[in-house]
Amino acid sequence: MGGVLSVYASVDLGGTNIACAVGDTSHSIATLGERGPEDVLARMVAAIQALVPQGARLEGVGVGVPGLLDGERRSTLFLPNLTTQWRGVPVAERLEKALGCPVRLLNDARLAALGELEFGVGRRVSDFVFLTLGTGIGGGVVLDGKLRLGPFGAAGELGHLTILPDGPPCGCGARGCLETLASATALRTAGLRLLQDGQAPRLREMVGGDEAAVSTETMARCGDAAIDAAIDKAARYLGIGIAQVVHTLHPQAIVLGGGLAKLGDRLFGPAREEMLRRVRMFPADEIEILASEAGENAALLGGFVLAERGVR
């Protein structure tokens, strides 16, 4: 009975790169989104096939998608960082035809939350809210050990919690959303503005005047008072968003991933303080604010869970 090796694939489709993994082998190719969905999907298929060992059978694929899916989670509805051509593309069906196996899709932040549930904080905590702080802010809600999806897989769209009703315009069309105030992009933009206004002399020295070298990490290390205040402000807005989630759900933990979470206590400290300042009706000190333990690969790890078992 010579068994055939069964493998699963996980794919994280991003605005810049497509990360692919089969078993413990992975690679990343450029998305080249401007070429449109057909081209992107064809290269995605080739990238997956290149990783499947000879003679092995691909049993399923889980794909993280940077945006909104339809109710069946089979087609893309809106991928804000890619082209508008993705409206109504039957991605699951196309990939299934090309690869000959079941393909499941999920929003990338929810997929990372699924990875966190299976391989990170979720190993000991059954109720948590996951936030990924990157270019934008994504989220996922895990209750009683289950990822909550809602009708479009859109529950946990926490980057768009209103924090300042008349705040800065957001890419989504609303104003004052959490991601306009506390994403890595929002903080870096604030840093660049201070640099240009001459309020960040140490940061300027650190980056040698090269604005492209300004990152949330260099900001956290520079020691300029105005930059420190900007980080503090972003963290406090994050704390307000966390307080909203705590009042709604009272989870055991808030888990922070994405680039900005690398700032650690510099960010978590004031965020936690602000959350506790806002949550006064019940004891909230036992609610932990934790760094993601599934880490940068949370979404890819979640993709395997999605491929093998799906959600719900």
Added chain:
Amino acid sequence: MGGVLSVYASVDLGGTNIACAVGDTSHSIATLGERGPEDVLARMVAAIQALVPQGARLEGVGVGVPGLLDGERRSTLFLPNLTTQWRGVPVAERLEKALGCPVRLLNDARLAALGELEFGVGRRVSDFVFLTLGTGIGGGVVLDGKLRLGPFGAAGELGHLTILPDGPPCGCGARGCLETLASATALRTAGLRLLQDGQAPRLREMVGGDEAAVSTETMARCGDAAIDAAIDKAARYLGIGIAQVVHTLHPQAIVLGGGLAKLGDRLFGPAREEMLRRVRMFPADEIEILASEAGENAALLGGFVLAERGVR
């Protein structure tokens, strides 16, 4: 085998009145909170006993409490509208000793959500968020047909969602909470201010100059432009709170109860508009904003469910 009649009791402890029901008989007594917990509990016991038919056996009691309970939901921690003497009162134990049957406690807004789940909108909708708009704003979160409680039964404390981070001070100690902007109290206070400022001539005429006669209902009927704008503003703040809940959970419906919900479309219309203006990342038009169907007795109805089956 002459069977003994089994009955359950439901109690809703409020700041002003204690409503009691056994079967389909109910009555209400004054809380007289200033006399302290022992006195209040003794009269609560007498009120329940007076309703139990002769020869019947009381099998259980469900009690709605206007505030926070401990982790076991056996003792009160903090009842903001009663005296500070309620800190750490073992209410369930005291009532069990006096009544000789199991007694279960739950926050009153969560109890109303439980009533709504069993006897109201919950008969056809399994995922909804309940808001009771009265003196304050309470809430309850129902997911997959189950009331979510969290460690202190405090999940759904939606009156304290931050809407304006630097807004008016709230009784809880924070600022800009939903209940400071969209409770019946907040709206009535805004109305009184406009009346005193001479900006509500029709309202003044309607109430014959009697400020005590100003209510959210008279405000809704008066037709003064400034009063209409105040109602609209409260509704829009409510819509922002609803949008926060929708981004977090994407429920099927939002259910509004309490005195202010009587304004109906005058409130629901602009609240819904604002919610749709804020929720742009996914289609939210199918999310219904509904009036409570369990109505004013939602909490008392929920008390019977609590008495008979508990929650979870």
